[in-house]
Amino acid sequence: MCGIMGYIGGKPSQHILLNGLKKLEYRGYDSAGIAVCTEQGLKVVKSQGRILELENRLQDEELAGTIGIGHTRWATHGRPSDLNSHPHTDNDMKFSVVHNGIIENYLELKEELSGQGAQFVSETDTEVVSHLIAAHYDGDIVKAVQAATKRMRGAYALAVLSAHEPDKLVAVRLHSPLIIGIGEGEHFVGSDIPAILEHTRDVYILDDGEMAVLAREGVELMTIEGNLIAKTPLRVNWDLAVAEKDGYAHFMLKEIHEQPAAYRRALAGRLLTGYPWVYLPELQLTAERLRQFRSVHIVACGTAYHAGLVGQTAIERWARLPVLTDVASEYRYRQPLITPETLVIVVSQSGETADTLAAMREARRQGAHVLAITNVVGSTAAREADDVLFTCAGPEISVASTKAYTTQLLVLYLFALHMACARGTLPAEEIGPIVEALGRLPEQAAALLERADDVADYAQSIAWQEHLFFIGRGADYAVAMEGSLKLKEISYIHSEAYAAGELKHGTLALIEEGTPVVALATQPELYEKTVSNIKEVIARGAQVLGIAAAGQPDLSVHAHRTLTIPDTHPMLAPALAVIPLQLLAYYASVTLGHDVDKPRNLAKSVTVE
Numbered sequence: 001m002c003g004i005m006g007y008i009g010g011k012p013s014q015h016i017l018l019n020g021l022k023k024l025e026y027r028g029y030d031s032a033g034i035a036v037c038t039e040q041g042l043k044v045v046k047s048q049g050r051i052l053e054l055e056n057r058l059q060d061e062e063l064a065g066t067i068g069i070g071h072t073r074w075a076t077h078g079r080p081s082d083l084n085s086h087p088h089t090d091n092d093m094k095f096s097v098v099h100n101g102i103i104e105n106y107l108e109l110k111e112e113l114s115g116q117g118a119q120f121v122s123e124t125d126t127e128v129v130s131h132l133i134a135a136h137y138d139g140d141i142v143k144a145v146q147a148a149t150k151r152m153r154g155a156y157a158l159a160v161l162s163a164h165e166p167d168k169l170v171a172v173r174l175h176s177p178l179i180i181g182i183g184e185g186e187h188f189v190g191s192d193i194p195a196i197l198e199h200t201r202d203v204y205i206l207d208d209g210e211m212a213v214l215a216r217e218g219v220e221l222m223t224i225e226g227n228l229i230a231k232t233p234l235r236v237n238w239d240l241a242v243a244e245k246d247g248y249a250h251f252m253l254k255e256i257h258e259q260p261a262a263y264r265r266a267l268a269g270r271l272l273t274g275y276p277w278v279y280l281p282e283l284q285l286t287a288e289r290l291r292q293f294r295s296v297h298i299v300a301c302g303t304a305y306h307a308g309l310v311g312q313t314a315i316e317r318w319a320r321l322p323v324l325t326d327v328a329s330e331y332r333y334r335q336p337l338i339t340p341e342t343l344v345i346v347v348s349q350s351g352e353t354a355d356t357l358a359a360m361r362e363a364r365r366q367g368a369h370v371l372a373i374t375n376v377v378g379s380t381a382a383r384e385a386d387d388v389l390f391t392c393a394g395p396e397i398s399v400a401s402t403k404a405y406t407t408q409l410l411v412l413y414l415f416a417l418h419m420a421c422a423r424g425t426l427p428a429e430e431i432g433p434i435v436e437a438l439g440r441l442p443e444q445a446a447a448l449l450e451r452a453d454d455v456a457d458y459a460q461s462i463a464w465q466e467h468l469f470f471i472g473r474g475a476d477y478a479v480a481m482e483g484s485l486k487l488k489e490i491s492y493i494h495s496e497a498y499a500a501g502e503l504k505h506g507t508l509a510l511i512e513e514g515t516p517v518v519a520l521a522t523q524p525e526l527y528e529k530t531v532s533n534i535k536e537v538i539a540r541g542a543q544v545l546g547i548a549a550a551g552q553p554d555l556s557v558h559a560h561r562t563l564t565i566p567d568t569h570p571m572l573a574p575a576l577a578v579i580p581l582q583l584l585a586y587y588a589s590v591t592l593g594h595d596v597d598k599p600r601n602l603a604k605s606v607t608v609e
Contacts, residue, residue, distance in 0.1 A: 002086075002100040003029060003072035004178065005195050006159040008169045008214050009186025013068035014058065020188070020195040021051055021070050025598065029072035030080035034058075035087040035096035036068035037166040042093050046085035067169055069159045069189070071098035077106070078123025087161075088127040090134035091119050094163045097133065099126040100191055101155035101176040109151060125154075133160060141165045142213055142226075145172060149211075149224050155354060159189045172211035172224065177352045177380065180204040180212045180219055182233055187214045193236055194395065202233040205378045234378055250596040252398035252490070256582050260446040262403040263575075265392035266410040271439055277431050278418040284387050285369070287422035293343045297336065297368070298325040299359045300347035303401040303485060304408060308347050309478035310574045311412030317571065318420040328355035331362075338366040345371045345415075349396065349404040351379025360385060373411050375404050389415060398597045400490050402582050405482065406445075409575045413438060437569040441576070444566040448579050451563075455580050458545060458561060459587030462516045468493055469510070470581075471500040471537075472520035473530050479574045480520055483581030490599045491588040500533035513541035518581070519559060522549045522573035534558050547577055 003024030007013045017034045032054045033046025043063045047054045051072070071086035078084040087096045103109070106125035109132060114120065118131040129148060136147040141162045149156075155175035162168070171178055171189045181188030181196035181203050188196040189212070193203065204221065206212060210229065213220040221229050248254035270279050296315055298308035305327050312323040326336070328346070338344070344363040348356045351374035360381065364370050372385035375393045382388045391407035417434060420426035462468060468487065470480035477499045484497035498507050500519070511517070517537050521530040527548075534544055535558065546559030550567040565576040589596045 004191040005070040006189030008067040017070035023194040031073045031085035033085045034070040036063035036065040038065040042163040077125045088130045090130045096161045097130040100157040104154035169214040173206040178206045201236045260442045262393045263442040266407040276421045290422040294341040296323045297344045303405045304347040306482040307408035314416035318416045320425040328359040331359045340367040342368040344368040347373045351376045351381035455583040456587040463588045463591035468495040468516045470497040470518045473526040474523045476520035486585035511540040515542045517542040
């Protein structure tokens with residue numbers, strides 16, 4: 001969630017640090033700060049709010065030096081404030097630290113350090129780290145960091161500066177992402193590749209329990225125990241231009257419109273015109289192993305969880321296996337029934353979602369085979385899972401996920417078909433039309449986006465409503481949940497999603513004159529039942545926007561307004577039906593004047609529990 005940037009080289013560090021932090025704004029944050037080793041010693045400037053506020057403060061107090069660290073914080077311990085912002089220091093201003101993650105035993109360490117004379121000025125767990133390193137320092141910053149990390153429990157990515165050794169920058173990782181950028185006479189630390197991409201394309205990706213010591217002359221990699229290690233740098237082959245808005249008003253709108261291209265990437269080379277229909281060469285799972293599984297668990301958070309619900313329906317219908325879909329933060333605490341015959345699919349855009357990683361590790365510990373579906377090559381989920389399928393969505397900057405969600409759907413469809421072929425549960429005469437329909441999705445998504453103005457007009461009509469409801473049945477219910485989440489997270493309109501058949505079990509009490517209801521009716525076998533539910537809410541005064549598929553009976557005779565998605569296989573309808581819901585959330589947020597790409601209280605990648 002938070003962003004880390006570090007630099008050591010021959011150039012003024014302040015500008016490099018600030019630019020790197022700006023590239024990480026998509027992760028979400030509430031404050032920012034930098035620390036630089038200057039000729040006068042270690043200097044720190046930090047501020048609650050946006051990076052612009054930090055820049056304004058630095059106009060009066062520029063930090064001159066060629067080694068520094070920076071941070072954007074998303075509050076976990078302590079409210080957003082100047083004092084709680086990173087970097088944190090010890091009382092003598094000899095050590096400065098930026099940190100992503102949580103130190104679980106920080107209260108215990110804080111009490112111990114306070115007894116030794118340390119004076120704490122913030123509410124954070126991170127300040128403990130700076131005092132702990134100072135307490136262990138005996139002339140060697142590397143050994144001090146190693147000793148400190150051995151005392152800490154939790155998750156952390158750290159970058160550490162010391163005024164005692166202003167020619168070194170130390171970075172260490174445990175359960176929070178951290179990369180090292182390799183330059184000529186200069187090197188970088190970042191929590192994500194965009195932070196350093198304008199300077200270098202060669203990076204080391206630190207694994208858990210590894211650290212890096214950066215000097216101008218080079219980078220030394222080792223374990224926390226001090227054992228030297230060798231790594232092959234990763235060459236980044238995507239361009240920084242993909243992270244620019246390309247003329248769109250917001251990243252979210254750009255990424256919504258990028259979905260046809262993202263669909264093509266997700267499907268490219270993976271569809272065949274005959275048996276085995278789907279080509280997934282990166283999978284280690286054999287057909288024999290796929291036939292051995294007796295159950296599937298799909299584990300994810302937020303939007304990825306909603307993709308998992310659609311994937312559940314696809315796997316159950318096509319591969320004929322029982323599927324449990326659960327939110328990762330609950331999964332491992334309820335003692336799920338896991339055996340070696342359980343396939344666990346974890347879904348995470350970043351591959352760094354803390355709850356999902358914890359669930360993945362617990363599933364592997366209990367003997368499950370784990371398949372990760374993620375967008376990020378080199379992410380923790382991609383490295384630690386037994387198998388991985390990449391969504392190929394491309395960088396997603398806006399906090400509200402759009403193309404990452406829809407490409408997760410496509411990869412889940414592909415895997416469900418792959419499993420069905422291996423298990424012999426779906427005849428060729430049924431698989432062929434599904435594969436053909438998958439191939440048409442990119443152009444159908446593009447056609448749907450050409451009618452975005454219709455959604456914008458409706459969004460303006462509901463933007464000032466206090467409440468809104470989404471209803472659907474079957475796969476439509478999962479899409480309704482995603483539509484509701486999108487509206488809530490960027491427009492702040494209270495909305496709820498309900499299985500349409502459940503309305504009469506209490507929810508109808510919330511419907512009154514003028515209440516907006518978005519009703520999805522894309523599933524042919526449930527169309528008539530959904531129409532009955534639409535009539536129920538209209539009878540109580542609701543104003544209904546209906547979303548149906550072309551080729552179905554005309555929904556406009558029942559709903560006040562309708563939007564039609566292109567005709568496709570019913571199981572694939574979620575990949576199209578969600579697009580107008582994404583646009584609805586976007587245009588409602590714009591109408592209300594909100595910061596679309598950086599909604600309040602939220603972060604792009606949630607790397608703490």
